[in-house]
Amino acid sequence: MEQKPKVTIVGSINMDLVTITSQLPKVGETLFGDQFQMNPGGKGANQAVAAARLGAHVQLIGCVGSDNFGKELLAHLQNEGVDVSNVEPVTGSTATASITVSGGDNSIIVVPAANHSVTAAFVESKREVIANSDIVILQLEIPLEAVEKAVEIAKENNITVILNPAPIQELSAELISKIDYVTPNEHEQVLLKQNHNEKELIGKLIVTKGSQGVSIIEAGQEIHVPAYKIDAIDTTGAGDAFNGGLAYALVKGFPLREACKYGNAVAALSTTKLGAQSGMPTAEEVATFMNSRE
Template identity: 70%
Template sequence: MGQAPKITVVGSINMDLVTITDQLPKMGETILGQQFQMNPGGKGANQAVASARLGAAVQMVGCVGEDLFGEELLQHLQNEGIDVSNVERVPDQTGTASIVVSNKDNNIIVVPGANNYVTASFVEAKRETIANSDILILQLEIPLEGVQKAVEIAKENDVTVILNPAPICELSADLLEKVDYLTPNEHEFQHLNIEGNRAALIGKVILTKGSEGVSYFQEGKEINIPAYQIDVVDTTGAGDSFNAGFAVALGKGLTVEAACQYGNAVAALSTTKLGAQTGMPTKGEVSAFINHTNVK
């Protein structure tokens, strides 16, 4: 692949509070879990870390609180080689995600906290950073107005936009038209109002399907890219890893199909360890994995 792309991620920065349990409690029930961890997270930060480990030059745009979590997360992003000059500390709590891992799957509750400060005016102040990027990656754990402003700036400067529509919310046809690639999972895809937004979505949707791989749509046909065979430990962060792999591959000039294949490999490797960012692979690990592993 070609030179390292310049990727800007505008999005959430959270501390993940992870509980591992054999079974989920019923309403009103208390059970004993097996393990608890605190790990750096947030869909934006996850995608930034994954992109950096794959060799991209990454700028993070977002907010953390004036608390210990905020201090720890800023240091962590810097340690990953990410430029955090556009991450600001605000008078609020750092965002958190409460994650319960059970039977190799997860349930997640996000409290945005400082992420709510990533507004349109905040993003406008980061215009130069976005304009000088090759690719902009966005999610929906920050205010929608911030997402819309970032997309607007990117399109004014011919920057490729990848929007991961999670957690899902109502998106306007105007926003969808400006996005180059939309990367929903199957649940999110069902809520995108495909019929009402068909014109805005043509050729944009990259549908992630977990162990079934990825689909994209070309000339009215659905093209399936199968997943890699892997022993899954934890799926937390797999979607973020795919988005990063897809973005990095596109930024290096690969086709959509090849970028999906590369994203699949990154996502597969990310599930072999517990936690979101802790399981994200390096460029070398992905290359070795692709050379020695078969798809389903």
């Protein structure tokens, strides 16, 4: 039997509180919404579900609160086939994301809560898990010290690292130098360029552009990988779907451009249902979709 790709994700676990409305409220304005949902979320957990549904063996490293949200999220992730043996409950609340969805777009406010308990020391205690991975995915919804420690452990063991730099913050040149792929959206790319010499990012940068696809930035050129056209219902989690698909494809041996194409297909399919995780497709669904678009 073919061995499953071993994907380790160090990251955030949230409960998403989603309001669907015909228009986004202006400052001071009160509107009636059309629908409310509570959905499992957090960039780390979203990427974990994306990779697990594709068939990877996913280890998620993170924290939840001691509240009901924490219990619900752990049960949900286990049901999705994510290994949560390295997710620890801590005193206090689970992280939440308040998301307003209107016309396929969204705005988000995150309260980190238990995600702040993912410290460098916590990550160090998971050294063996990271060291035995095929690939590691990180985001910036956990403390930067934890990201730096995870990258350090991965590089000591020659493991490929993907950093999804969201929400964007200033990163050290040393950290960037140790990362294999950085996957900002267009807004995050602008801020990255303000803080970094472009040479530091050459060969690492994969910019996600929503319905326009992604761009691979290599020395002297930009390689555009177009998106798949699809009727989007909810774009929440599409970037996370791309990152999960990219990681899975890279471990499976896809060349970078083909891995990005695969990630685009995963992202496209993820937008066809409400909720960041509910639309994540299986490998079979992705294969069928890509074959139908050839």
